[in-house]
Amino acid sequence: MEQTTLKPIPLLDLQAQYKQIQSEIETAVIDTLRSGHYVLGPQVKNFEQSAGEFLGAKHAIGCANGSDALYIALLALDIKPGDEVITTPFTYVATAEAITQIGAVPVFADIDINTFNIKASDIEAKIGPKTRAIIVVHLYGQACEMTEIMELADRHGLKVIEDTAQSFGTKYLDKFAGTIGDIGTYSFYPTKNLSCAGDGGMLTTNSDALNERLRRIRAHGSSRRYYHDELGVNSRLDEVQAAILKIKLKHISSWNQARAQIASRYDIALSGREFQGCTIITPSLINNSTHIYHQYTIRLESNKLSLEDIESKRNLLRERLLAQGISSEIYYPLPLHMQKIYTDLGYADSAMPNSLLASKSILCLPVYPELSNSDQDRVIEALIKN
Numbered sequence: 001m002e003q004t005t006l007k008p009i010p011l012l013d014l015q016a017q018y019k020q021i022q023s024e025i026e027t028a029v030i031d032t033l034r035s036g037h038y039v040l041g042p043q044v045k046n047f048e049q050s051a052g053e054f055l056g057a058k059h060a061i062g063c064a065n066g067s068d069a070l071y072i073a074l075l076a077l078d079i080k081p082g083d084e085v086i087t088t089p090f091t092y093v094a095t096a097e098a099i100t101q102i103g104a105v106p107v108f109a110d111i112d113i114n115t116f117n118i119k120a121s122d123i124e125a126k127i128g129p130k131t132r133a134i135i136v137v138h139l140y141g142q143a144c145e146m147t148e149i150m151e152l153a154d155r156h157g158l159k160v161i162e163d164t165a166q167s168f169g170t171k172y173l174d175k176f177a178g179t180i181g182d183i184g185t186y187s188f189y190p191t192k193n194l195s196c197a198g199d200g201g202m203l204t205t206n207s208d209a210l211n212e213r214l215r216r217i218r219a220h221g222s223s224r225r226y227y228h229d230e231l232g233v234n235s236r237l238d239e240v241q242a243a244i245l246k247i248k249l250k251h252i253s254s255w256n257q258a259r260a261q262i263a264s265r266y267d268i269a270l271s272g273r274e275f276q277g278c279t280i281i282t283p284s285l286i287n288n289s290t291h292i293y294h295q296y297t298i299r300l301e302s303n304k305l306s307l308e309d310i311e312s313k314r315n316l317l318r319e320r321l322l323a324q325g326i327s328s329e330i331y332y333p334l335p336l337h338m339q340k341i342y343t344d345l346g347y348a349d350s351a352m353p354n355s356l357l358a359s360k361s362i363l364c365l366p367v368y369p370e371l372s373n374s375d376q377d378r379v380i381e382a383l384i385k386n
């Protein structure tokens with residue numbers, strides 16, 4: 001009976017964010033609609049400039065979405081059919097899909113179970129004569145160990161793409177995630193920390209030569225209208241999305257801080273708690289990176305239970321939360337090396353033990369800047385009272 005009176009707590013509440021900036025956004029959207037410029041116009045240029053300045057990247061290039069950004073990055077780095085690109089199997093499918101679409105082969109390297117990010121030592125073990133590049137993914141809002149990764153990439157002559165779709169504003173040492181390797185890619189899909197009202201994406205680079213190529217490739221390989229110097233794609237950012245992004249960019253630091261504050265409350269309340277014979281492990285931080293908590297991800301750990309039993313406890317915990325109106329999510333339930341589309345790559349399930357373990361034991365909790373203290377308390381109570 002009590003349940004029916006409880007307000008649902010979603011994983012993410014986009015309307016709450018919209019309400020804060022509604023009039024500014026609506027004015028900007030109407031102005032843009034009236035301007036007569038709809039794609040790759042002054043708003044896009046303006047946003048590219050601001051985003052580049054914010055991130056300390058020499059160039060920022062808008063495009064249609066984060067998946068395209070990865071594909072365009074691989075084209076610009078001259079990755080060819082048959083080349084191998086090392087990446088993580090514990091990510092959204094788009095990361096590896098871009099490699100496959102180029103005709104190259106994704107080679108998976110396992111994650112660190114504490115950070116859920118690809119490990120430098122696992123990358124190094126996968127380097128072979130056909131390896132050309134690495135795509136790291138700064139998962140959930142924390143950067144990968146970039147010092148080690150850049151060092152080994154330099155040593156082996158490999159290009160580095162940073163999939164920063166989940167980490168806009170994360171800092172690694174004195175740089176922003178996405179500006180350390182050759183190219184950074186970003187997504188502004190509505191659920192990302194910095195998001196638009198539809199699809200949007202971006203690339204960053206500090207190289208003038210790559211900037212030119214990225215801009216050309218996003219517009220059908222053309223830098224002069226109707227003259228096509230190389231094969232490209234149609235991947236334009238539109239003016240309305242750019243106008244919205246420009247406004248939201250002003251808030252991203254405080255939004256990211258608000259998420260981190262919620263995370264620290266969760267950390268204190270949840271760390272080391274038990275759920276049916278499992279220990280709740282809160283997110284681990286590495287020394288050199290900040291964490292912007294695109295997701296706040298806990299993990300259930302037990303050295304007594306089997307993987308299947310841990311998975312069923314995790315699923316039970318998720319159901320218990322839902323019974324109290326609290327949404328949670330499993331990002332991601334099946335690592336890429338076990339996906340049907342990648343059976344031909346021939347990986348055994350056990351080839352990526354940490355990715356497999358993560359997929360069966362993690363749970364992402366509600367975290368967004370507008371999540372009230374009392375709702376945070378409800379999430380905490382629901383987790384520790386079970």
Ligand SMILES: *Cc1c(COP(=O)(O)O)cnc(C)c1O
Nearest residue numbers: 065066067092094095165187189
């Ligand atoms: C969202 C996401 C993408 C894809 O971005 P889209 O804008 O949806 O195409 C790629 N990689 C990661 C890690 C993502 O989270």
